[in-house]
Amino acid sequence: MRTSDTQVLMPASAAEAVDSFGDGRGVTVFAGGADPEIRAHATVGGNLCAPPGRESPRADLQAPLLALDTRVRSAGPGGERTESVEQFLGRAGGEPRLVLAIEVDRPRRASYLSQRRPHAHSYAVLSVACAETADGLRVAAGGTGPRAVRLSAVERALAGGAAPREAATSAADGVDPHDDALASAWYRRTVLPTLVRRALEQLSGG
Numbered sequence: 694m695r696t697s698d699t700q701v702l703m704p705a706s707a708a709e710a711v712d713s714f715g716d717g718r719g720v721t722v723f724a725g726g727a728d729p730e731i732r733a734h735a736t737v738g739g740n741l742c743a744p745p746g747r748e749s750p751r752a753d754l755q756a757p758l759l760a761l762d763t764r765v766r767s768a769g770p771g772g773e774r775t776e777s778v779e780q781f782l783g784r785a786g787g788e789p790r791l792v793l794a795i796e797v798d799r800p801r802r803a804s805y806l807s808q809r810r811p812h813a814h815s816y817a818v819l820s821v822a823c824a825e826t827a828d829g830l831r832v833a834a835g836g837t838g839p840r841a842v843r844l845s846a847v848e849r850a851l852a853g854g855a856a857p858r859e860a861a862t863s864a865a866d867g868v869d870p871h872d873d874a875l876a877s878a879w880y881r882r883t884v885l886p887t888l889v890r891r892a893l894e895q896l897s898g899g
């Protein structure tokens with residue numbers, strides 16, 4: 694299934710995604726999301742497209758897939774196309790698309806951390822994924838809004854040579870978290886920089 698360093702994952706393979714990335718470097722991003730039940734049964738396409746819940750964030754794979762600069766192959770009006778996961782998630786008017794596959798390049802390094810609510814389903818209040826890709830360091834967060842987003846201010850700071858601790862201070866710039874059953878917007882805004890700093894330190898082997 695693997696062609697060079699690009700991994701193609703079909704929607705029915707969330708568990709396979711964890712297996713196939715294997716050594717924990719790229720894969721913490723897949724292995725750390727959601728709870729064991731969802732990791733065992735959810736599909737990549739279903740998790741990517743899970744509608745935002747009012748009571749808690751869903752779609753824990755969105756942030757890792759954004760950080761990994763994933764491409765999404767989908768079918769819908771106008772036929773098949775492949776686009777970045779950002780374009781896919783931001784498509785106009787929620788255009789209906791069926792995810793056929795995602796293409797992921799193995800990152801040089803990657804890390805994933807989440808802040809979880811003690812609960813049988815271990816819901817993620819916040820999650821942060823970092824990846825060093827061919828294009829540089831990418832950082833994305835889930836739980837900061839209806840969909841996961843890239844933390845552009847952090848990425849810019851890192852590209853400008855800032856250390857993780859310094860770059861992480863801008864983590865909440867441009868994000869708009871809201872209150873839900875898991876946590877308040879204030880809590881998310883307050884905790885996000887620490888989670889980003891730890892994820893960046895983990896990426897650096899700290």
Ligand SMILES: Cc1cc2nc3c(=O)[nH]c(=O)nc-3n(C[C@H](O)[C@H](O)[C@H](O)COP(=O)(O)OP(=O)(O)OC[C@H]3O[C@@H](n4cnc5c(N)ncnc54)[C@H](O)[C@@H]3O)c2cc1C
Nearest residue numbers: 704727735736738739740742743751752753791792816817
């Ligand atoms: C109360 C609650 C809390 C949850 N909390 C979390 C959480 O914290 N973290 C987390 O990761 N998940 C969470 N989930 C699960 C998440 O919402 C998804 O349902 C699940 O990860 C995906 O399951 P599935 O593959 O069976 O897809 P489904 O649940 O069957 O589908 C999810 C959505 O994606 C669409 N869809 C499915 N496959 C495709 C495809 N190939 N192409 C396009 N659209 C598709 C469906 O139409 C549907 O809208 C939660 C679910 C519930 C009900």
